[in-house]
Amino acid sequence: MRPLYVALDFPTFQEASLFLEKNNLKGVHVKVGMELFYREGMQAIERLKDNGYSIFLDLKLHDIPNTVKSAMRNLASVGVDLVNIHAAGGSKMIAAAREGLEIGRNKKEPRPLLLAVTQLTSTDENMLKNELGIAWNLEETVRNYAVLSEKAGADGVVCSVHEVAMIKEACGKSFYTCTPGIRFEGDQIGDQTRVATPAYANEQGSDAIVMGRSITRANNPKQQYDKALGEWNNG
Numbered sequence: 001m002r003p004l005y006v007a008l009d010f011p012t013f014q015e016a017s018l019f020l021e022k023n024n025l026k027g028v029h030v031k032v033g034m035e036l037f038y039r040e041g042m043q044a045i046e047r048l049k050d051n052g053y054s055i056f057l058d059l060k061l062h063d064i065p066n067t068v069k070s071a072m073r074n075l076a077s078v079g080v081d082l083v084n085i086h087a088a089g090g091s092k093m094i095a096a097a098r099e100g101l102e103i104g105r106n107k108k109e110p111r112p113l114l115l116a117v118t119q120l121t122s123t124d125e126n127m128l129k130n131e132l133g134i135a136w137n138l139e140e141t142v143r144n145y146a147v148l149s150e151k152a153g154a155d156g157v158v159c160s161v162h163e164v165a166m167i168k169e170a171c172g173k174s175f176y177t178c179t180p181g182i183r184f185e186g187d188q189i190g191d192q193t194r195v196a197t198p199a200y201a202n203e204q205g206s207d208a209i210v211m212g213r214s215i216t217r218a219n220n221p222k223q224q225y226d227k228a229l230g231e232w233n234n235g
């Protein structure tokens with residue numbers, strides 16, 4: 001079954017684990033991002049792993065190749081499912097990230113998959129053109145970054161659901177697509193712009209979805225999680 005990663009965007013490990021326990025979400029797939037990691041560090045990852053969680057470690061590395069390689073070597077040892085970088089770091093940085101992962105991986109476990117963020121799901125056409133100064137349109141930018149990432153050794157990308165089919169066509173069916181920006185019909189979209197429902201992600205063939213606030217900030221998170229899982233698995 002393809003995973004639904006719940007984004008544990010909480011300020012402390014205590015709040016994150018209380019959330020999982022209180023809502024009977026023990027053992028689900030989770031994503032740890034900057035908010036939690038910058039406070040709790042690798043200990044949080046190790047504790048989640050000890051408790052049987054599958055983890056997407058979302059730190060979106062973007063630096064010179066040598067620094068990214070060394071950082072990835074350290075991150076790899078803990079044995080998470082997925083790690084990510086920004087494709088905008090370029091092909092040398094992406095290749096260095098892959099090298100770091102190969103060197104640092106725990107040989108008893110599968111190597112974490114390396115995903116490159118194409119364009120954040122909060123970015124829209126206007127921002128791309130008028131703030132980032134990118135001449136391609138959004139679709140072309142995402143496609144070009146995906147192709148660049150694939151050639152440089154990434155296992156897949158983070159993108160919006162709307163770009164999955166195009167990326168699979170350009171990079172091959174097995175190139176992994178992880179899609180955040182997931183909302184239920186009628187939800188507040190907040191700071192996201194390229195959003196889609198879990199059902200549409202299923203229809204478009206995403207390999208994994210990431211869902212945060214529509215579950216974590218809901219009145220009944222467990223009910224929303226079950227609803228998302230139902231849509232995601234059955235369309």
Ligand SMILES: O=C(O)c1cc(=O)[nH]c(=O)n1[C@@H]1O[C@H](COP(=O)(O)O)[C@@H](O)[C@H]1O
Pocket residue numbers: 007009031033058060084117119120121122158159180181182192210211212213214
């Ligand atoms: O790499 C990511 O996880 C990511 C990439 C992206 O383009 N957009 C995006 O929203 N994310 C992450 O996915 C989560 C989405 O959270 P919600 O908008 O609350 O569902 C956040 O933790 C983001 O950091």
